[in-house]
Amino acid sequence: MCKEVSQNHRSQNQKITRSPDRQITKYLMTLVKISHGRRSFIKSSALAGGGVMIGFSWLASCKPTPEQLLSMPKEWFKINGFLKIGDNGVVTIMSPNPEIGQNVKTSMPMIVAEELDVDWKYVIVEQAPLDTSIFSRQIAGGSQAIRHGWEGLRMAGATARQMLKEAAAKTWGVPVSEITTEASMIHHKNSGKSAGYGEMASAAASIPVPKEVKLKEISEYKIIGTSRNNVDGQKIVTGKPLFGLDYKKEGMLIAMIVHPPAFGLKLKSFDDAAAKAMPGIKDVFKIDVYKEGDETQWCDTLSFNELVVVVGNSTWEVMNAKKAITCEWEQIKSKEIEVPFFGKTKKVATPSGLENTDDHLAQMIAASKSAATTVRKDGDPEAAFKKAATILERSYTAPFLAHSPLEPMNFFAHVTADKAELVGPIQTPEFMEKSASTRLGLPLEKIDIQMTRMGGGFGRRLYGHFLVEAAVISQKVNAPVKLIYSREDDMTTGIYRPAYHATYRAALDENKNLLAFHVKTGGVPESSLSANRFPAGAVDNYLAEEWTVTSNVSVGAFRAPGSNFIAGAEQSFLDELAETMGKDPIDLRLEWLEKAKTSPVGKDNDYEAERYAGVLQLIKEKSGWGKDTAGLHRGVAAYFCHNSYVAQIVDIEMKDNEPTIKKVTAAVDCGIVINPVAATNLAEGGIIDGIGHGSYSAITLKDGVPQQNNFNTYRLIRHKEAPKQIEVHFVDNKKDPTGLGEPLNPPVIGALANALYKATGKRYYDQPFLVDPKLMG
Amino acid sequence: MATFNLNINGTNQTVDVDPTTPILWVLRDHLDMVGTKFGCGIASCGACTIHLDDTAVRACVLPISVVGDKKITTIEGLSESGDHPVQKAWLEHDVPQCGYCQAGQIMTAVALLKENANPSDDEIESVMHGNLCRCGTYTRIKAAVKTAAKNM
Known part of the structure; x- marks a missing residue:
C-alpha cells in the first residue's frame, strides 16, 4: 500500500490535517481563553471498543520502519480525543496544533507519550482534526502551543494510562494501586502478571474517564527533556507531499489572482479577451473577497478586496494568461471602519493616496x-529631565518587512451547494472557519478545513484571506480549485511588519547616575511599545509614550510582533547608555534588575526580574564575557517576550572591512525544554531570522508600489551571512514551559548592533543595518 | 503544445505541454511529483533545485524544450529508500524546521559533494548560498553536508 499522504487523505475520525506556527499577535497571546474541560478526554462512543481506523499517514509514507510494519495493529481503540491504542501496543497520538516549522508535531505528542508512559518507538503521530470540542487553541501563534497545551497534553496521557491500569486491575482482580506501568507495559508485581498496552486497550476503552489523575514528577520523565527527531523528517528529505501547495484532487483547476500594483489603488476595469483565448484557460472574472456588510474578524485583514482571477488547467498556463490581462486602476477613497477585535472593536483608518517610504519616515x-499618548508614567520624569546634567537621546527606525515564508500563499477549495472542503496552510483555522462560513453562506458545520504542514508562516498565515479567495473562486467555477500566489503576489499584497520608529532618552546627573528614562515610540500604522517591560520597574522616573501614523498599507503580526523592533532599539540604547555611564553593559542591566527585584517601581511590571537576571548571569558565564580577544568584537542584549527570557552575545570579526559573525551565544529561560534538539534548532532559527531581517531586509514604497517583489530585490539572509557558530544554553529551572518560537529573534538585533559598534566604531540606528534600502529594488 | 520524452529518476516519461513550460511545473502539475518546490519562479531561492545529469539546476526557469536527452534527477529519485548519505545526514542533524526548502538544499548539497568530496566550510557556504532557508537552518545544513561528506 503506497498511497501518498496529503491527497484526500482522511481517516474516519479525521476531518482535518493541520499545520502550525510560531507567531501570533501579542493580543492573541493574552486574550485567547483556554480551558481543558473533561470533555476533551471523553471517549468517542462510536469508536470505543473496537472501531477500526484506517488511513494513517505513516502507512502512506511508503516506508514505515520494519518495526512499524511488524506492529501494524488489527484494531485500534480510541481512549480519548488525543490518542488511540492498537491491539498490539502501537499508539497513535494526535498533534493538536498546526505545524509550521516550530516542531509541535513532535513535541506536543512527546508530552502525551510521557504521561502515557509509552515507548516512543511505538508512537505514530497524526495531525489532529480541527475540533474545538476536543482541542483548545488550535492556533499557530504567540509561541503558546506548548505553554497552553502543557496541562491538557499531560492530562490526555495520564488519564489514558490510568484507564489502562484500571483495566488491568479489573482483569487480574487486583487493586489498581498495586499496578505500575513502564514503557508500554503494565505490571502487577505481587502476582508477577504483566501485559502490554495493546492487550489492555480494548478493556481500557470501556473504563470511565477518571475524574482525577496524578501527573508524573519531573524526575520521572523519560521522554520530555530528551531529543527526538522530527516525526516528518523522513517525508521531508524524500520529497513526500506534505504542504498545501502539494495538495491535489481529481479534476482540480489552478487559479491565480491579479491585484492592484499599488496600495491606494483599486480595480476600475479589466480586459480579459486575450487571456480567455489562451490555451488551458477556463475563465477570467472578478471577485469580491469579502462582501460589504459581512461581519469580519481580526484575521480577515487584507489589502485588496477586488481581484481579477484567472482559472485554468495548469499553473504555467494560468501564469501566462495572467500576463495577458490588462487592468485599469483607480485611487481608493479614504475610509474608517470598525472591526471586531477580541470582544471589542477597533477603528481602522484607511487614507487615500499613494504612499512613499520617504514620506513615512x-x-x-x-x-x-509631537504630543503622544502616555501609556505609563512613574515618578516625575519631566522634572528629572529638567535637572539632568546629561541627556542621552537616540532614535531608531525599521522598515516594512514581508513575511515571505518560502511556500507562497495558497489554498485548495472545493465548494458545493452544501459543503466547503478547504485544504491548505493556515495558522488560524478556528477563526477562518467562521470567515468562510459567513462569506459562502454555509453553516459552520459545513465548513471542513484540513490543515497541511506549512512551509513557514511567521505570522503571514494568520490572515487567511487566501482561504476565502479560494473558496469564493471554487464556488464561482463550481469545481475543485487550488489558488496559488506567485512570489510577486505574495510579496506585494501587504500584511507587512509595520514600519517603526523609537526615540529613547535618559537623564543623568553630574555623577552619571540615572535620573529618568523615556521611551516614545510609534509606527506606520502601529506602535511597538510594551510599556510594562524592563526597564519599567527599575527606574524611579519613567515615561512611556506612543503615537501612530495612518496608512493604507496593510500590516500584520510578524514573528515576535512589536518586540521584533523595540527589543533591538532598546538594547542598543542601553548599550550606549552603559557606555555613557561608564559601566559594563551586563552589569548595568543586572544592577537595574536587582532594583526591579528588591524595590520595584510600579506594580504592573510584566517580567520576573530574577529570571531576567538569570539569563544574563548565565550568558556571562558561558561566553567568557569580559575577557578581551584580539580581533573579536562582542555585543550583548537581553529581552523578555512570549513569557520567556533570552540573553545573547554576538561575536564579530572584521574581514576586508566586512563583518563576519563568528559566533552567537544565547541563554534561554523558557522553563522545561520538551525536545532539546528541536528547541535548539528553533532557537538557532530565531537568531538567524533576527540577524537577517535586522541586516538585510526592507520593503520600500514609491507611489504606493512596493519596490521589492521577489528574492532578487528583497534580501533575506543566506548561508554565507549566517553566524558560523551558534551556541544555545537553556536554563534548567523545572518551571512550566513557555514560548520559544519568537523570543530569540528580537534581542539578537540589539546584540548585533552593539557588536557592529565595537567592530566599526559606528552606532547602528536604522535597520536594515548592512544595506541601503534605497539601493534595493 | 508539443510532445517531449524525458528521463526522470531513471524512468522514461512522455508529456504533452507548451514547450516553454518550466520543468518545475511539468513535474508538479503533469507528473504529480511535488517534492520539487516552487518558491520564487526566478531561480533566486533554490527550492526547485534538481539535477540535469549531475548538475544542479533551477527547475523553475528551465523550459522543457531545452532538456533534450539529459537525465533529470529529483528529490524523489535521489535514492531508492530515502537513504542517500545526504538524506541520512539531514535526518541525523534533524535539519528541517518547516522543511519546505530542504529538498532543494539536499539536491544542491548532493551536486556539491559529487564535484568536491571534501568541501571546506567556505566552499559549502558558497555553493549553498543560492538556497534560501527562511527558517534559518543554515548552521545545521552546513554540519549535515560535512557529515555526509564523511560518509560518502
Missing part, C-alpha cells in the same frame, strides 16, 4: 516630536 519623525 518624515511623518514618523514629525510624530516623534
Whole structure:
C-alpha cells in the first residue's frame, strides 16, 4: 500500500490535517481563553471498543520502519480525543496544533507519550482534526502551543494510562494501586502478571474517564527533556507531499489572482479577451473577497478586496494568461471602519493616496516630536529631565518587512451547494472557519478545513484571506480549485511588519547616575511599545509614550510582533547608555534588575526580574564575557517576550572591512525544554531570522508600489551571512514551559548592533543595518 | 503544445505541454511529483533545485524544450529508500524546521559533494548560498553536508 499522504487523505475520525506556527499577535497571546474541560478526554462512543481506523499517514509514507510494519495493529481503540491504542501496543497520538516549522508535531505528542508512559518507538503521530470540542487553541501563534497545551497534553496521557491500569486491575482482580506501568507495559508485581498496552486497550476503552489523575514528577520523565527527531523528517528529505501547495484532487483547476500594483489603488476595469483565448484557460472574472456588510474578524485583514482571477488547467498556463490581462486602476477613497477585535472593536483608518517610504519616515519623525499618548508614567520624569546634567537621546527606525515564508500563499477549495472542503496552510483555522462560513453562506458545520504542514508562516498565515479567495473562486467555477500566489503576489499584497520608529532618552546627573528614562515610540500604522517591560520597574522616573501614523498599507503580526523592533532599539540604547555611564553593559542591566527585584517601581511590571537576571548571569558565564580577544568584537542584549527570557552575545570579526559573525551565544529561560534538539534548532532559527531581517531586509514604497517583489530585490539572509557558530544554553529551572518560537529573534538585533559598534566604531540606528534600502529594488 | 520524452529518476516519461513550460511545473502539475518546490519562479531561492545529469539546476526557469536527452534527477529519485548519505545526514542533524526548502538544499548539497568530496566550510557556504532557508537552518545544513561528506 503506497498511497501518498496529503491527497484526500482522511481517516474516519479525521476531518482535518493541520499545520502550525510560531507567531501570533501579542493580543492573541493574552486574550485567547483556554480551558481543558473533561470533555476533551471523553471517549468517542462510536469508536470505543473496537472501531477500526484506517488511513494513517505513516502507512502512506511508503516506508514505515520494519518495526512499524511488524506492529501494524488489527484494531485500534480510541481512549480519548488525543490518542488511540492498537491491539498490539502501537499508539497513535494526535498533534493538536498546526505545524509550521516550530516542531509541535513532535513535541506536543512527546508530552502525551510521557504521561502515557509509552515507548516512543511505538508512537505514530497524526495531525489532529480541527475540533474545538476536543482541542483548545488550535492556533499557530504567540509561541503558546506548548505553554497552553502543557496541562491538557499531560492530562490526555495520564488519564489514558490510568484507564489502562484500571483495566488491568479489573482483569487480574487486583487493586489498581498495586499496578505500575513502564514503557508500554503494565505490571502487577505481587502476582508477577504483566501485559502490554495493546492487550489492555480494548478493556481500557470501556473504563470511565477518571475524574482525577496524578501527573508524573519531573524526575520521572523519560521522554520530555530528551531529543527526538522530527516525526516528518523522513517525508521531508524524500520529497513526500506534505504542504498545501502539494495538495491535489481529481479534476482540480489552478487559479491565480491579479491585484492592484499599488496600495491606494483599486480595480476600475479589466480586459480579459486575450487571456480567455489562451490555451488551458477556463475563465477570467472578478471577485469580491469579502462582501460589504459581512461581519469580519481580526484575521480577515487584507489589502485588496477586488481581484481579477484567472482559472485554468495548469499553473504555467494560468501564469501566462495572467500576463495577458490588462487592468485599469483607480485611487481608493479614504475610509474608517470598525472591526471586531477580541470582544471589542477597533477603528481602522484607511487614507487615500499613494504612499512613499520617504514620506513615512518624515511623518514618523514629525510624530516623534509631537504630543503622544502616555501609556505609563512613574515618578516625575519631566522634572528629572529638567535637572539632568546629561541627556542621552537616540532614535531608531525599521522598515516594512514581508513575511515571505518560502511556500507562497495558497489554498485548495472545493465548494458545493452544501459543503466547503478547504485544504491548505493556515495558522488560524478556528477563526477562518467562521470567515468562510459567513462569506459562502454555509453553516459552520459545513465548513471542513484540513490543515497541511506549512512551509513557514511567521505570522503571514494568520490572515487567511487566501482561504476565502479560494473558496469564493471554487464556488464561482463550481469545481475543485487550488489558488496559488506567485512570489510577486505574495510579496506585494501587504500584511507587512509595520514600519517603526523609537526615540529613547535618559537623564543623568553630574555623577552619571540615572535620573529618568523615556521611551516614545510609534509606527506606520502601529506602535511597538510594551510599556510594562524592563526597564519599567527599575527606574524611579519613567515615561512611556506612543503615537501612530495612518496608512493604507496593510500590516500584520510578524514573528515576535512589536518586540521584533523595540527589543533591538532598546538594547542598543542601553548599550550606549552603559557606555555613557561608564559601566559594563551586563552589569548595568543586572544592577537595574536587582532594583526591579528588591524595590520595584510600579506594580504592573510584566517580567520576573530574577529570571531576567538569570539569563544574563548565565550568558556571562558561558561566553567568557569580559575577557578581551584580539580581533573579536562582542555585543550583548537581553529581552523578555512570549513569557520567556533570552540573553545573547554576538561575536564579530572584521574581514576586508566586512563583518563576519563568528559566533552567537544565547541563554534561554523558557522553563522545561520538551525536545532539546528541536528547541535548539528553533532557537538557532530565531537568531538567524533576527540577524537577517535586522541586516538585510526592507520593503520600500514609491507611489504606493512596493519596490521589492521577489528574492532578487528583497534580501533575506543566506548561508554565507549566517553566524558560523551558534551556541544555545537553556536554563534548567523545572518551571512550566513557555514560548520559544519568537523570543530569540528580537534581542539578537540589539546584540548585533552593539557588536557592529565595537567592530566599526559606528552606532547602528536604522535597520536594515548592512544595506541601503534605497539601493534595493 | 508539443510532445517531449524525458528521463526522470531513471524512468522514461512522455508529456504533452507548451514547450516553454518550466520543468518545475511539468513535474508538479503533469507528473504529480511535488517534492520539487516552487518558491520564487526566478531561480533566486533554490527550492526547485534538481539535477540535469549531475548538475544542479533551477527547475523553475528551465523550459522543457531545452532538456533534450539529459537525465533529470529529483528529490524523489535521489535514492531508492530515502537513504542517500545526504538524506541520512539531514535526518541525523534533524535539519528541517518547516522543511519546505530542504529538498532543494539536499539536491544542491548532493551536486556539491559529487564535484568536491571534501568541501571546506567556505566552499559549502558558497555553493549553498543560492538556497534560501527562511527558517534559518543554515548552521545545521552546513554540519549535515560535512557529515555526509564523511560518509560518502
